[in-house]
Amino acid sequence: MAGIYIHIPFCKKLCHYCDFYHVVSTDDHTDFISALMKEAEIKQNYLGKETISTVYFGGGTPSVFTVNELETTLKHLYKHFPIENDCEITIELNPDDVFPEYLKGLKDININRTSLGIQSWYDEDLKMLNRRHTAEGAAKALDDIIKTGFDNISVDLIYGIPGLNIERWASNIDRTLTFDIQHLSAYHLTIEPGTLFGKMMKKGRFKETDEEESVAEFNLLIEKAEAGGFIHYEISNFGKPGYFSVHNTNYWKQIPYIGLGPSAHSFNGYSRQWNIPNLKKYTKYLKEDKLFFEKEELDLKTKFNEYILTSLRTMWGIDLEYVENAFEKEGYDYVINMAGKFINYGLMVQKEKSLILTNQGKMISDNIVSEFMMPGKND
Numbered sequence: 413m414a415g416i417y418i419h420i421p422f423c424k425k426l427c428h429y430c431d432f433y434h435v436v437s438t439d440d441h442t443d444f445i446s447a448l449m450k451e452a453e454i455k456q457n458y459l460g461k462e463t464i465s466t467v468y469f470g471g472g473t474p475s476v477f478t479v480n481e482l483e484t485t486l487k488h489l490y491k492h493f494p495i496e497n498d499c500e501i502t503i504e505l506n507p508d509d510v511f512p513e514y515l516k517g518l519k520d521i522n523i524n525r526t527s528l529g530i531q532s533w534y535d536e537d538l539k540m541l542n543r544r545h546t547a548e549g550a551a552k553a554l555d556d557i558i559k560t561g562f563d564n565i566s567v568d569l570i571y572g573i574p575g576l577n578i579e580r581w582a583s584n585i586d587r588t589l590t591f592d593i594q595h596l597s598a599y600h601l602t603i604e605p606g607t608l609f610g611k612m613m614k615k616g617r618f619k620e621t622d623e624e625e626s627v628a629e630f631n632l633l634i635e636k637a638e639a640g641g642f643i644h645y646e647i648s649n650f651g652k653p654g655y656f657s658v659h660n661t662n663y664w665k666q667i668p669y670i671g672l673g674p675s676a677h678s679f680n681g682y683s684r685q686w687n688i689p690n691l692k693k694y695t696k697y698l699k700e701d702k703l704f705f706e707k708e709e710l711d712l713k714t715k716f717n718e719y720i721l722t723s724l725r726t727m728w729g730i731d732l733e734y735v736e737n738a739f740e741k742e743g744y745d746y747v748i749n750m751a752g753k754f755i756n757y758g759l760m761v762q763k764e765k766s767l768i769l770t771n772q773g774k775m776i777s778d779n780i781v782s783e784f785m786m787p788g789k790n791d
C-alpha cells in the first residue's frame with residue numbers, strides 16, 4: 413500500500429496567499445510530461461514491490477492539463493507501477509477549468525475523486541484572494557461534477573481571511589453543504605512570507621484575522637460540518653463515513669509515497685527526498701536522465717517528531733502501542749510525561765491506547781504539537 417503524488421506546477425493566475433510551487437504559464441506541457449515520465453521510470457523501484465493504492469494529481473493546477481495529457485501520464489504510471497484495481501485517483505480542479513465534457517473525460521480515464529478549490533462563495537473574497545473563478549462559476553462547476561456522476565467529491569474553503577465575519581463564514585459553510593459532496597477541506601489562511609499577502613503584512617498593510625474571530629470560525633466549522641454528517645478526521649478535513657481522503661490519511665499514517673514533479677516529496681519509511689522546486693531545471697536535468705533532489709535520512713528523533721506532528725492532528729491521535737514499538741521506552745515515557753499536563757487542562761484525552769486532542773485542544777494544536785517536539789542536537 414503506497415501513494416503516488418504528481419505535482420503539476422502550472423497556474424493561470426497567481427493567488428495572493430499561495431506559496432505552493434507554481435509557475436504562471438500557458439506554455440505547452442510536452443517537455444514537462446516527458447520529464448514526469450522519465451522520473452516515473454527512474455523511481456519505479458523506489459518502493460520495491462509495494463502496490464499503489466492512491467494517485468493524487470495536485471499542484472499548482474492539474475486541471476490545466478487536458479484529458480489526453482492526464483491519460484498519457486496515468487497510462488505511463490500503470491506501465492511502471494503495480495496500481496491496485498480500486499486505486500483512489502484524485503485530481504485538484506479549479507472551477508474555471510471545469511466543464512461537462514472535461515469531467516466526462518476525467519471519469520472515462522478512471523479518475524474517481526475530485527477536489528474543487530472554491531475557497532469562498534463571495535466574489536469580493538475571491539477578488540481579494542486573486543482567484544480566477546467567480547462564486548457562480550464555482551456553483552456551476554460543482555453541479556457539473558455531481559451531474560457527471562462523481563461520488564467522491566471534495567471542496568476546499570478558506571477561513572480566517574480579512575473581511576470574512578462569522579455570518580459570512582456561516583453562509584459559506586451552509587452553501588457548500590447544500591451540495592451532495594462527501595468531503596470538505598477547510599484551511600485557516602496562513603500568511604506565507606513570499607506571497608503578496610506576506611509582503612503586504614511585512615509593510616504593515618495587511619492585518620491578520622484576530623485570534624478570537626479565528627477560533628469562533630473554527631468552532632462554527634466543526635459544529636456545522638458535524639451537523640451535516642461529516643466526521644472531523646483531521647484538523648482541516650471532514651469526510652462522510654467511508655469518504656476520508658485515503659491519500660492524505662496515508663501521509664498521516666507514515667505510509668510511503670512517491671512524489672513526481674518539481675518540489676514533490678517522496679518518503680520510503682527511512683528517508684525523505686524532495687525535487688528541486690524549479691520547473692526549468694527539473695525538466696532540463698531529466699532530459700539528461702538525471703534527477704535533481706535533496707535527501708534527508710530520518711533519524712529516530714526526526715521520525716518521532718514527524719509522527720507526533722501528523723498523528724496529533726488526526727482523530728486517531730497518538731497510538732501509544734505504536735510509540736512503544738517504534739520509539740521504545742524512551743519515546744513512550746516522553747509522550748506519557750508530556751501528555752499529563754494537556755490532559756489536566758482538558759486539551760487532550762486518553763481513549764484506550766490513544767492520546768487524542770479535544771475540540772479545545774484542536775484550537776491550539778500548533779502550540780501543543782510544538783511543545784511535544786523532541787529537541788534535536790542543535791536545539
Ligand SMILES: C[S@@+](CC[C@H](N)C(=O)[O-])C[C@H]1O[C@@H](n2cnc3c(N)ncnc32)[C@H](O)[C@@H]1O
Pocket residue numbers: 429430431432470471472473474504505506528529530531568569570599600601602603604
Ligand atoms: C495548493 S492548492 C491546489 C489546488 C488548486 N490550484 C486550487 O487553487 O484550487 C490546494 C489548496 O490549498 C489551500 N491553500 C493554499 N495556500 C493556502 C494558504 N496560504 N492558506 C490557507 N489555505 C491555503 C487552498 O484552499 C487550495 O485550494
Ligand code: SF4
Pocket residue numbers: 422423425426427430431432434471472473506529
Ligand atoms: S491556490 Fe491553487 S491556483 Fe492559486 S496559486 Fe496556489 S496552486 Fe495556483
